Every structure is written in structure tokens, then in C-alpha cells.
Amino acid sequence: MHSGRTPERFTKRSLVAVSHAIERAALAEAEDGPLVVFALFQRLPYFAREREIYRRIADRAAATVVAMVGGPPPDLPDRVYGVALDEAEELAREWSVVALTPRFGGTLVAYDRAEVAPAPTLEAGRLFDGRWGFRRDAALHEVIRLREQLAERLPGPARTALDEAVARVRDIPAGPGESRAEAALRLLARRGDRNARPAEPTDGMLDEPALRRWTGADGVTASGTLPVALVGLRVDEPAGAPERFGRRSTARESQAVLGAVTGVLRPVDRAVRVADNEFHLVLPALSEPEALAVVGRLHEAISALARSYPFVAYTMHAAVAVTTRRPLPTDDLRAAVEWAVREGVPVAGLPPEPAPAGAR
Template structure:
């Protein structure tokens, strides 16, 4: 079995080169150097190679060897200008990468090596200050910068304007999967950045013509993938070579040596305000950041730790949950004021110590409150600051870079040691063996059980910043879609997504804060493809001898089938209820006019009459008959008759009060019920309504191309004066309607 030490000591690391083409011309404009181990060995694949280096704490050595192999191979194969060479740097070694040594190799080459250094989004949140320093060093060397895997994590969109990459590499899933809202969001942000800066957009994973069409649609100028050529030991001789059109070089950035307030442009209008106003403006910017979501960066300074109050901590916990990256600086504040919040302990001499600043930056929004303390010694809320509220993107970006250049790096995750130091739980290795050397029989059995169970098991270290995972079993690797080395050291919130129920997440967070057991059902996302799955998780605290919670054990099961079956059942029940309600509605309403039918109006009228007997009020029934309706049917057809009935029904409803009822009894007969009338004036009121019904119905209208003025005859009965039951009152109103109907009344017709 080959060891990483042997690979490094023998110089067995090598590079293969994959072509990058101009999508308009098809010419090769660059090659990406990809690391490989010894041919045919168990460390040939890059994932195995880098996993072994991490396990042996030799990642920096491997990273250096990979870039040296890339440069030497490029020189050997003549990969010089006008083409470019893309090489990678690992996030964990950003601040110590020996780039100067590589520059010497490039300068000694017989041709001009045009280098583009690729930085993955994994570096963004972990080591922002080191990332900015590395980018500055790369610029000083005359090299260019590419941001890799954009779109795999929304955070890459938030950091894109801060890194100012020359090339934006779209994650392969953007061209290989069906477009959706997330793809549109990435496309908008990347194209806006490219338009503003001239950066090139490069689409990875182009394997067929469909992928090529999608890449072009996304705005990519460059492409990479098997459609153009697989990684090989040297250049692709069959493809034409051309020059890569990189944008103009980015000017040097002085933000790291300045405070955010000092970056305000000359001539900026400054105002003065008490701190109480600045706090409210800060809260408004925080609310805006939460609206922007996980593509947003938030950076703040609080001067001193005492200004970061418990109420502030609650707000910033919400910001951590709902935005991409949040940092807060202050003297004595520490590198993680609350879980997930990145920080830094400001030196009292740092100019930022004398400021109150809040910066919010996302792909399509930028704002910054930049304030300078004037040294007032009165009550804290009344202390006066000099400030500016700016939306200038270049100023906001510079201020954000100033903040991030001060953020402390996130601590690495010494996994095995972290678990072993906690006596409350036996310390399984990341990939449990059947029996660990030197382990007790109980520990060996425990490791075998954890490896064999179909439930995902995780252990989180609650004593360390951001409560990282320090153990996962094989079942969790299958559930999450990631290998252990990809998740250890990360908070398990990486499983969540925009569609994860925030209330469920908040309940988990509250339970952990209180140190109690909790069971939750969460919508999680599996693997790089972000496939949704439902996770039923039981979280159990582990305490040390003093009672302090030092770890949380999570037992997780994929219950997607159960949840989907339950939801399907609920949907079917909803459809059944809806169908029954529709049937009920049809049973009580006239399908043509939508009015209640005779059955429904009788029920409602009887209820109104019963209420009238109890309250001493009166109810009027108005029997309405549409005159000469048969003539309309005979002359214009039944469709025209239906159209006339609908129009008359609409006009009758327009006359009555909200609590009155209009119904269709059948044919050309309608009934209006007026409940809750004063008995003394009920008859007169009913006659006035009847007259209004006749007038409203008679308004001219076009039916089947004919101008008609419908005539309605109305008969009125009032209870209890004309009777107490619905049937008696309806009969009396019907009689009066016929008595009032002229023998020869017709619907007037004109041209």
C-alpha cells in the first residue's frame, strides 16, 4: 500500500491537463492542471490523494507538490502564452502556500507562463483574511485569479465582488441539471458581475451538445469538459490554440490597511447623530440582509465586547442562520461571539476600534453605515458619531474587504483528538474498523455497531466554535451524500437549504441551547446535487462530570418515503373534501347563475323567520318573475335565454344589502329574502326594494346581438303579518306577483 509520505518523498505527484476552450471559436485558450498520484496505485485519484495528505497532516506539502508538478509539466509540454495555465490552491494552506518558489519556476521557463490561480469556495468562509492576502500576493506576482465551483454554494455569489476574480467558473451542475430558480439567481449574479468587471465566465462539465447549449445560455464565454477533451498528460494537438482574453488587471487594494470609515471617498457628506439613531439604522440594515438571504455578507464592528448585548446576540444568531456569512469585530469580542458568527478581537490601536460600522453586500445590493466615534463621554445611547450611509458599491465592497481582512481563521478540526479528549463517549475513528488496535472489547463492539447500523450517527463537539462534527458513521455518509473527510469539522447545518422549515431549525437550536434531548423532522439535501430528503433526527446531549454539555449525538433516518406517502394521503383527503364540498355546493346552488337554489333559500328563509320570531323583527319575501322569458328563448335560442338569466341575477344581487339573499327558484323565477326588518316599516321597505329591483333589471343590455330591456314583476309578502311559515309566505308573494303581472307584458325588443 502506497503512503502519502512515499508519494511526496519520491516526487510521484504528477499533473494531467484538461483543455479550456473559447465557446465562440472552439479554440483552446487554456489548460487546467489536475493533480494525480502514482499511476495504478491506490492514491492515483485526487480525492484519495488529498484525503491521505489531510490524515497525515501533510496537506501543505502535497499542495506545493501539485503546483510544482503543474508548472514543470506545463514547461515540458510548452503550455506558454498566449494560452493560460489554471492551477489550484487548497483552502487550508492559503496563507502559507509557497507561491514565490513557483514564481521562480515560471520565470525560469523558456516561454511566458500565464498563470490563473483557482480558489474554491470552500476557502471563502473558512479563511477569508488569508484568502484576501493570497489574492493580493497572486496579483503582485502578475498572476490572475479564478473563483471555482460558483453555484455549488450560495456563499460564492456573496464573496464574488470581494475577491474580484478574473474568471468565474460555474459549477458543472448548472449546465447538467434542469434550470430552476436557483440557477436563475446564480446566472443573474454572475452575469451582472461579468458585465461590470469584464470577467470571463467559464462553464465546467460540458459533456454533450445539450450541456454546450446551456453553457452558452448561462452567459459562459469559456467551456471545459469531456466534449472538448479529457485530462491528458499533455496538450490536445487536434485543437487550434488561441489567446485567452482576460480582463484588465485589478488595481492594488489598500482596504486591508484602512478602516471602513477611512475608505469613504473624499467629499462624502458627513452627518452627526447620537448612537441611538445609529443602532436603529444598523437594525434596518440587518433586516435587509435577512431579506437578501444566503447570498449576503454582513460585517459589523461594535467597538467593545460590552456593546454586543444579549439582544444583539439574538439578532446575530438569526443573521447567521439566514445569510451567507456574518462577522463582528470588537475589542474583547473573540473569534466567535455566538455559534457561527465569525469575529476578531480588535487591538485597541486598530482604527476600527473607534468606529461603529455595518456593511451589507450581496450580488444586487450594497449598503454601509460607516460611523466614527467623536469621543463623547456622556450616556452611551447619546454619544455622538460622525457618519455616512452609503450605497456606493465600490465603497461598500472596500469596507467589506477591510472587515474580512481582520477576521480570525476558523479553527481546523483535529477530529480524532477532539473525540478522544471527551471521555463521555468512546472515540470511534472516522472510518471504524472491526476492532481498533488497543481498543477495549466494548469500544470495538461499539465501533462495529456504529458501522453496521442503517441510521446515520453523528457526534458534534459543543465546546468548540460552530459546534463542528467530529464523528460520522458510514450510514451518515450514505444519507448525506458526502464522505467523512468532507463533513468533519463542519456544522451539520450544511444539510439544510432554503426550503428547510425555519421554525423546525429554531426549535432544534433552542433545544441545544437548553441542553435537552430533541426529535425533529427536517428537509435536508443530499450530496453536491442537493437532492432533497426528509431527515428524522434524534439529538441527545452528552455531559461531562460537571454536568456541562460537551457533545451532541445525532441519530438520523431517511423517512422521505413515509413523509411523501403521508403527504400524498393528505392531498388525496384534501381532494376528497374539496370534491364533497363541490357536490354540496352543487346541491344547494343553481349551476347557471351561481345563486342559491330553492332548497337552500328555503333553509335560509326558515332560519330568518325563526330569528324574527325570537327577536320580534320581520322578514320580507319578494317573488320575482322575468316577463316574456319564453319569447326570448323562442326567438333568440336557449343560449341567449341563459345569458339573459345570468344578467338579471347579477342585477338583482346588486340591489340588495349584504345580509339579504337572492335565489333562483327555477326557470325564470327568482326570490329575494330581506331578513331583520322593523315590523312597522317592513312592508314599505320591501315595496321600495321591489321597485328598485324592477328598475335595475330593466336597464338595456345586448343579448345575442339584440338590445333588450328585461321586465320583472315582483310580488311581496311580509312575515309574520302575511304568515309565519316559508311555504305560506312564498304562496302569498306568488299570488301577488301574478296579480301585478299585466296580461300582455313582453320583453321590449329593438334594433
């Protein structure tokens, strides 16, 4: 990462406003061309949401380059040059938007940490290390960097347009006042962050519609980015368990099981009760060993309930998977839990996932 500014930690929610500001600046009426724009989207769904904006940008720009894993759709707007990124290359982690003219520059360069912070949705809480600003020479540096890294995948007309724009920018000194304007924009951005809607307080337990909203199933999200560990859990009492004092305190026992489940959740985790005795836990950015450790803590917590309810010995079966698929493979998870119960296996896994689309 360019050392002109120390990288900062951002959530996706805070970076969306910056990327939109750069795109709107590229669309502004101005006589300071030529304009060149680079945008790295990571995955196609994120570009699809902004497709119309980039069609309008391309109408004004000498060169507009968009890149993402697997490549953009074949029906790109005219004069938008698409680049396919490989799943394994460093640029696949990058979310960048750069606009450059001889007298203007806007830059957002951010690198996906594959981690998440508490936020109203899983997608909004994705964490990035990066920097942004509105200084022309910083944008020039990023255009040169991206042109060099993508040169072999760009057609001749795109390379020529980029080279001519860079030469023109180098002929003209940066304008005065950039640092003052940028300072004002940063103040507005900080105020916007403070006024942003915070994550709602929760014990982590959601109903199924709320979990769908939180995981982005009803919004813009994409497979192949943030890894999420899934734990399917079924808690049963042995058949024919004796009643206590003539009547079992099912409500209190059910609440105790619920407390054991929510007790293992971090602030970024969520869970849903999919049946009276079955739960799904969504644990962002955890590895499989870390998810198995959560299952171990669940087993200890469920086993400990026998001290409070000595006539009830619960049995627990679980399934564990780590996925980058969206929507989350909850049907597969539930089937794995059913298999674990049927076969008497304490912890089951899901079959390995196929390689993400676009990977080579």
C-alpha cells in the first residue's frame, strides 16, 4: 500500500459514502479533461449495483476500467474496459475507486481484512484497511500503479488513453488548496460516521426473517468474500425422560438451553432458532478449528444444565462448516445436523465447497 498516508481501519458502511463521492465527482460538469477512472469491485454483484453510474462516467471519460474476480458481464456499457481478476491475486482483495483529471483527483484504496465489526448488517460491518482522499497527485500515483498491474489485460486503446491522460496530468502542477478542501471533506465524513445508524443491541438471537436481512440475503452481497462459520445445533432430551415433581418445567429448561446458546456468541455473531430444539449459529470470520472450539463450549454449557435440572440429561449433535457462499447454505447445514442425529455422530461436517466462480 502506498505510504503517502497511514492506512486506517474502516467498515464497508463508512467507505460506501467515499466511493460514491468520488463517482459523483467524476460525473461533475468540468472542463479539465481528460478523465480516467479505475474501479476494483471484488465481485460482480457490487458492480451490478453501480452499473448505470459507470455507464454515465464512461460517456465523459477517456478511459474507464472496472475489474473484479471472474470478470465483468459481457454486455458492459460502451467505453468501459473490463478486467478479470484471479481469485488468488492480491487485487482480488482490493476495493478501489480512483478518478483523475489534470486538475482533480479522488482516491479510495482499501484492502479486505475478511473480518467484520458489529453493524446493522453483516455486509456493512466488513472491515477494510485503507485510505482515501481528494489530492490529484495521490490519484496519479494510483492510476500509474493500477495501469502497470493491469496493463497486460487491457486492450491497446485503453492503455493509450491512460498514457495520454497521465502525460497530460504530469504537464500541469497540482492546484493550491487541495489540503484545505480535503480537511473539510474529512470533517463531513467524520460527522457522517457519528450520525450513522448503529448496530441494534441484541443478545444475538434473531428470527429467520431478521437473520436473512442481517446476512444480506435481501440486499447486495456476494459470494467469495467474507468467510462465515456456520454451526448447526440440535439439543434433545432422552426419550422417556422422567417428569420432575409431576410436571417438567419445560419453559424454564428451554430458556436455559437458549441461554447456553447465546452465551457463546460474540457481539458480531448471530443465531436463529429453526425448531424447538434446533439452532443455527452464524459466526463471521471464524476458521473451522475456531468454530469447533465454539461447539466444545456449547457442549460444556449444555452438559452443565444437568446441575440445575438433574432429571434431564441433554444430548447434543452439531454440524460445522466455513463458507463464503451467499446466501448461506442453511439447508445443507440442517441436512448435516439430521445426518449427525441419525448416525449418532457428535459433530458432522459439510462436503467441501466448489471453487468460487472465476477462480482458476
